[in-house]
Amino acid sequence: xxxxxxxxxxxxxxxxxxxxxxxxxxxxxxxxxxxxxxxxxxxxxxxxxxxxxxxxxxxxxxxxxxxxxxxxxxxxxxxxxxxxxxxxxxxxxxxxxxxxxxxxxxxxxxxxxxxxxxxxxxxxxxxxxxxxxxxxxxxxxxxxxxxxxxxxxxxxxxxxxxxxxxxxxxxxxxxxxxxxxxxxxxxxxxxxxxxxxxxxxxxxxxxxxxxxxxxxxxxxxxxxxxxxxxxxxxxxxxxxxxxxxx
Amino acid sequence: xxxxxxxxxxxxxxxxxxxxxxxxxxxxxxxxxxxxxxxxxxxxxxxxxxxxxxxxxxxxxxxxxxxxxxxxxxxxxxxxxxxxxxxxxxxxxxxxxxxxxxxxxxxxxxxxxxxxxxxxxxxxxxxxxxxxxxxxxxxxxxxxxxxxxxxxxxxxxxxxxxxxxxxxxxxxxxxxxxxxxxxxxxxxxxxxxxxxxxxxxxxxxxxxxxxxxxxxxxxxxxxxxxxxxxxxxxxxxxxxxxxxxxxxxxxxxxxxxxxxx
Numbered sequence: 174x175x176x177x178x179x180x181x182x183x184x185x186x187x188x189x190x191x192x193x194x195x196x197x198x199x200x201x202x203x204x205x206x207x208x209x210x211x212x213x214x215x216x217x218x219x220x221x222x223x224x225x226x227x228x229x230x231x232x233x234x235x236x237x238x239x240x241x242x243x244x245x246x247x248x249x250x251x252x253x254x255x256x257x258x259x260x261x262x263x264x265x266x267x268x269x270x271x272x273x274x275x276x277x278x279x280x281x282x283x284x285x286x287x288x289x290x291x292x293x294x295x296x297x298x299x300x301x302x303x304x305x306x307x308x309x310x311x312x313x314x315x316x317x318x319x320x321x322x323x324x325x326x327x328x329x330x331x332x333x334x335x336x337x338x339x340x341x342x343x344x345x346x347x348x349x350x351x352x353x354x355x356x357x358x359x360x361x362x363x364x365x366x367x368x369x370x371x372x373x374x375x376x377x378x379x380x381x382x383x384x385x386x387x388x389x390x391x392x393x394x395x396x397x398x399x400x401x402x403x404x405x406x407x408x409x410x411x412x413x414x415x416x417x418x419x
Numbered sequence: 420x421x422x423x424x425x426x427x428x429x430x431x432x433x434x435x436x437x438x439x440x441x442x443x444x445x446x447x448x449x450x451x452x453x454x455x456x457x458x459x460x461x462x463x464x465x466x467x468x469x470x471x472x473x474x475x476x477x478x479x480x481x482x483x484x485x486x487x488x489x490x491x492x493x494x495x496x497x498x499x500x501x502x503x504x505x506x507x508x509x510x511x512x513x514x515x516x517x518x519x520x521x522x523x524x525x526x527x528x529x530x531x532x533x534x535x536x537x538x539x540x541x542x543x544x545x546x547x548x549x550x551x552x553x554x555x556x557x558x559x560x561x562x563x564x565x566x567x568x569x570x571x572x573x574x575x576x577x578x579x580x581x582x583x584x585x586x587x588x589x590x591x592x593x594x595x596x597x598x599x600x601x602x603x604x605x606x607x608x609x610x611x612x613x614x615x616x617x618x619x620x621x622x623x624x625x626x627x628x629x630x631x632x633x634x635x636x637x638x639x640x641x642x643x644x645x646x647x648x649x650x651x652x653x654x655x656x657x658x659x660x661x662x663x664x665x666x667x668x669x670x671x672x673x674x675x676x677x678x679x680x
Contacts, residue, residue: 229580256586266581270600280585283595325581332585 180205180336180367181226186235188221188391195221196232197391205335208368210378210399213388214414219371222388223338226369227258240335256284259329263341265321267313273300273324274309277331285332292331299327303357319350323357330361337361339370375419379403387411451661458654468644472635472651479634480655486552486630487617493556494616495609498563503593505568516564523561529622531558536626551623559616566612570605571597603674610667614660621656631655 179202188196195218203209211219224230225237228244228251240257242249268276277296281287287295300306303323313321322342329337339358343351355377362368362381372378378385378399385402387395387410395402395411403419406412461469504516523531535554539545545553574597582592624633631652639648 227584229583252583252586252588255584258584260581260584262577262581264575264577266575266577268578268581268596268600270596270603279595280587283591284586328581329585 179203180240181369182236182238183222183226184236184238186222186225186237187233188218188225188230189233194391196225199235199388199391199393201386201393201396203336203367203369205367206365207383208362208366208370208381209384209386210382211369211371211386211388212373212375212378212414213394217388218391219386219388220340223340223369223371226336226338227255227260229260256280256332257335259332259334259337261322261325261329261337261339261342263344265313265318265325265345267321267325267328269313271312272309273305273311273313273316276313276324277328280328281331296327296331299330300324302330302360303327304353317350318346319353322346322350322354326354326357326361336367336369339368339372341371341373343372343374373418375403387414389414447661447665450657451665454654454657454661458651458658461651468642468647469651471642472638472644472648473655475638476631476634476651476655479629479631480659482548482628483617483620483630483659486548486555486620486623486628487613489552490555490559490620491613491616493552494559494563494612497556497560498567501560501564502567502571505564506571520561520564523558528555528558528619529625532622532626547627548623551620551626551628555616555620555623559612562612563609566605566608567601570601570608573604574600606667606671606674610664610671613667614663617660617663618656 181201181203183199183201186196186199187194197218199218199222201209201222211222213219221230225232226239226244228237232245237244239254242254244251244254267273268279271279274293274296277299278287278289278292281292281295282289297306297309300309303326305320305323305327308316308320308324313324316324326337326342342358343354346354351374355374358368358370358377359381368381370377370382382399384396385399386393387402387406387408389410395406395408397407402411403415406415458473462473501516501519504512505520507513507516526534532551532554535557536547536550539550539553571593578596578600579589579592582596583589587595620630621632624630624636627633629637635648635652639645642648
């Protein structure tokens with residue numbers, strides 16, 4: 174794909190919660206293979222924006238096209254689109270009644286009708302990738318936050334998504350566990366996955382992002398490659414934010 | 420992460436013993452062995468008339484269990500539908516479920532039993548026991564609906580969101596992810612309702628259904644041994660509910676295995 178045919182195209186999106194304007198005329202395109210990091214103060218709408226991409230939040234106006242399909246069109250099957258868009262949550266949201274292995278195989282078996290053995294073989298490959306093979310039979314409550322989040326990433330990958338969304342994946346973690354999750358994300362990025370990441374990890378943004386999006390009060394203030402974004406931010410609002418956090 | 424387990428306390432049933440309670444003297448043991456002791460004492464030292472009374476009751480025990488199991492089955496189905504209706508965004512479904520629950524909870528069970536029994540009698544001729552089961556199930560379904568609703572709402576939204584994000588639709592998320600987890604939260608109150616229902620089946624003795632109480636009344640009215648008969652009936656009910664509460668406690672304990680570290 175090229176720039177004329179982005180895998181995610183968000184055009185003039187508005188989102189209201191009651192009278193509160195969560196997203197204010199937001200437009201953003203993401204090309205296949207691109208890594209976009211979204212940052213901004215809390216309440217700036219960055220998580221809301223991310224959640225509109227797989228329609229966990231509906232939008233008030235505008236259009237969002239994912240992999241060629243308008244996700245809000247009545248003719249689109251949102252469940253099929255969601256299967257192609259993996260999502261990783263701040264609070265992991267592993268299925269608490271299922272073992273790690275069953276967390277990974279549930280959707281492939283039920284939705285793609287994969288044979289159990291095939292689903293489990295693939296699940297073990299993914300657990301290998303996130304370094305969690307030895308915990309395959311464990312239940313989520315037996316794992317640390319960092320381990321749960323690595324499993325959650327593997328679970329999303331088990332559906333072979335074309336895009337991965339990360340909603341503050343390290344914000345709920347103890348500091349010593351952030352690295353292990355970021356390592357998995359960096360590996361994924363190197364393999365060419367299309368990623369949209371909402372995070373406060375500026376080191377990750379610098380290292381991995383193709384472009385950094387800065388949001389404030391529901392608007393996109395600035396989009397720039399990481400070097401320019403961090404070293405020469407164009408807007409005073411961006412400068413102030415970076416001064417506060419760096 | 421904090422391991423939060425939400426306990427719903429909707430109890431008018433027998434207290435379900437806590438399996439972690441390892442002391443020698445627990446309320447359950449005192450009640451259970453005390454009751455068995457009294458029954459044994461009566462049968463050995465006051466064989467006449469207590470042996471005759473207890474020999475008269477087994478048919479009634481079978482009927483009580485039949486009514487209880489059939490009613491709880493019906494109540495679980497109605498309760499699941501009512502519970503899903505109460506959380507549904509579909510206005511019609513939601514209102515229908517809420518109205519059912521409001522109406523049923525506002526009428527005493529005994530009045531409902533009479534009403535459904537005679538109302539059904541106007542429409543179709545059904546056996547007494549079937550009418551009793553429909554009435555009990557219909558009533559307990561409403562209470563069960565509230566238990567299901569609370570159980571489903573106790574499951575974090577994140578579980579549904581994670582399911583949706585993988586491509587499950589809402590009903591698949593409910594079936595594969597939310598309900599299997601809600602079941603653990605629901606089980607203790609459902610167990611309580613089950614025991615409460617077993618006790619309330621004594622009301623069907625009024626509808627010419629030969630349960631434990633009705634058998635006892637028949638025996639008493641022939642022998643005039645009212646005190647002795649009702650003593651034995653109370654003891655038999657107590658033994659049954661104590662055994663059931665122990666079984667439920669063990670089942671609940673086993674189902675919770677994945678919550679333990």
